[in-house]
Amino acid sequence: MIRVHGTSVALDGEGVLLRGPSGCGKSDLALRLIDQGARLVADDQTELSLDGGDISMTAPATIAGQIEVRGLGLVRVPSVAAAPLRMVVDLVPSAAVERMPEPSACVLLGRSVPLLALAPFEASVAAKLRLALRAAPLVAR
Numbered sequence: 001m002i003r004v005h006g007t008s009v010a011l012d013g014e015g016v017l018l019r020g021p022s023g024c025g026k027s028d029l030a031l032r033l034i035d036q037g038a039r040l041v042a043d044d045q046t047e048l049s050l051d052g053g054d055i056s057m058t059a060p061a062t063i064a065g066q067i068e069v070r071g072l073g074l075v076r077v078p079s080v081a082a083a084p085l086r087m088v089v090d091l092v093p094s095a096a097v098e099r100m101p102e103p104s105a106c107v108l109l110g111r112s113v114p115l116l117a118l119a120p121f122e123a124s125v126a127a128k129l130r131l132a133l134r135a136a137p138l139v140a141r
Helices: 026-035 127-141
Strands: 004-006 008-013 014-017 041-044 045-051 054-058 066-069 073-076 082-091 104-108 110-116
Touching: 004 014, 008 026, 008 082, 008 127, 014 026, 014 127, 026 041, 026 066, 026 127, 041 045, 041 054, 041 082, 045 082, 054 110, 082 104, 082 127, 110 127
Parallel strands: 014 082, 082 110
Antiparallel strands: 004 045, 008 014, 008 041, 045 054, 054 082, 066 073, 104 110
């Protein structure tokens, strides 16, 4: 098991790990996804472990089911105990998002996982993430 700095959510049971420096918008994007039906796995710290052929994402026990909402503090939100990691999203400034990127992947726990770079505060980011997640099995599974 490894612990990574990132917020994770499950969209229709498929896990997405949002990475980036503190204050970049991980929790904000997760909150918008949760508002659209996603479930929180973990906020800020996500534990990754191998589960058969998948990487499983879970929350450390001390933060399970909670997300930090700037201006409100720690809030309980709809969550799941675990989700299989299907995609990693690096949150970057808009100028750093390539217009036509080549498929990319990162390696976690010896497994290749599709990797995207998205700007967290663009209005379309949730739709882009859902589209990419539907395409992910074609990329690296």
